[in-house]
Amino acid sequence: MPKRRDSRAWQYGLVVLGVVAAVAIVVVSLLTGHAKRETPGDVDCTQVKCVALTFDDGPGPYTDRLLQILKDNDAKATFFLIGNKVAANPAGAKRIADAGMEIGSHTWEHPNMTTIPPQDVPAQFSRASDAIEAATGQRPKLVRTAGGVINDQVLAEAKKFGLADINWDVIPFDWINDANIAATRYMLMTQIKPGSVVLFHDTYSSTVDLVYQFIPVLKANGYHLVTVSQLLGPREPGSTYGARDNGPPANVLQEIAADEIPSLPNTPSPPPMPNFPITDIPGANSGGPNNGA
Numbered sequence: 001m002p003k004r005r006d007s008r009a010w011q012y013g014l015v016v017l018g019v020v021a022a023v024a025i026v027v028v029s030l031l032t033g034h035a036k037r038e039t040p041g042d043v044d045c046t047q048v049k050c051v052a053l054t055f056d057d058g059p060g061p062y063t064d065r066l067l068q069i070l071k072d073n074d075a076k077a078t079f080f081l082i083g084n085k086v087a088a089n090p091a092g093a094k095r096i097a098d099a100g101m102e103i104g105s106h107t108w109e110h111p112n113m114t115t116i117p118p119q120d121v122p123a124q125f126s127r128a129s130d131a132i133e134a135a136t137g138q139r140p141k142l143v144r145t146a147g148g149v150i151n152d153q154v155l156a157e158a159k160k161f162g163l164a165d166i167n168w169d170v171i172p173f174d175w176i177n178d179a180n181i182a183a184t185r186y187m188l189m190t191q192i193k194p195g196s197v198v199l200f201h202d203t204y205s206s207t208v209d210l211v212y213q214f215i216p217v218l219k220a221n222g223y224h225l226v227t228v229s230q231l232l233g234p235r236e237p238g239s240t241y242g243a244r245d246n247g248p249p250a251n252v253l254q255e256i257a258a259d260e261i262p263s264l265p266n267t268p269s270p271p272p273m274p275n276f277p278i279t280d281i282p283g284a285n286s287g288g289p290n291n292g293a
């Protein structure tokens with residue numbers, strides 16, 4: 001029955017054509033970025049639970065380990081980098097940017113911006129932004145001052161450099177609890193709620209350990225880990241967000257089973273990093289002996 005064979009061949013041809021066309025459409029969509037890919041950038045934080053983890057005072061010796069943990073979890077975070085550390089380690093800063101993380105300024109050398117001579121304030125912003133841009137190709141739009149200490153005069157200067165000030169909603173005191181991860185973890189368990197901006201320091205190996213074991217808790221509770229800008233949207237230069245203290249406990253996180261928490265790598269965690277002399281300004285480091293927040 002030649003006619004029937006022709007019909008089958010025609011149908012077969014149509015199927016092949018259809019498959020080829022479908023594959024072509026998918027390939028072109030992916031290449032042109034029109035296909036919807038599940039990345040944190042697609043998360044709508046008005047519809048789902050988001051939390052923005054932030055890491056201050058780097059780049060440091062433990063930053064790359066943290067980046068790998070974040071990558072392994074498809075998580076994004078925001079790093080407020082100290083300008084003189086970026087100038088000393090531009091490759092380290094670039095790796096943060098290349099990992100898709102958001103980078104903000106943590107000023108040039110981390111002084112108390114409200115007590116240094118007012119004429120020194122602009123350079124703390126400009127030198128940090130210059131160093132970050134030179135290292136990463138991106139000029140920061142967000143700033144966090146040392147200890148979150150800021151006033152109207154400093155904020156007005158930040159505005160001139162296109163910077164919006166970002167503090168936090170949750171401060172788990174990781175630098176004080178360096179040897180006591182459980183204490184920091186307790187603060188996270190009781191304080192984090194949808195929309196929280198959390199202050200950490202990746203200058204502590206204990207903080208990286210804690211984040212490694214706490215991300216599964218956040219994910220099990222339905223949280224998406226996003227950058228500050230993904231969480232808050234565009235911020236006006238000269239505006240400020242957050243506070244310096246914790247608010248009332250939220251107590252909305254549910255604990256997960258112990259066997260769902262990954263064990264720490266079978267290598268001893270490095271000891272806490274020695275304090276960096278991150279400011280040359282006598283008495284102007286607001287963070288105390290461990291450089292604090």
Ligand SMILES: [Zn+2]
Nearest residue numbers: 056057292293
């Ligand atoms: Zn700091």
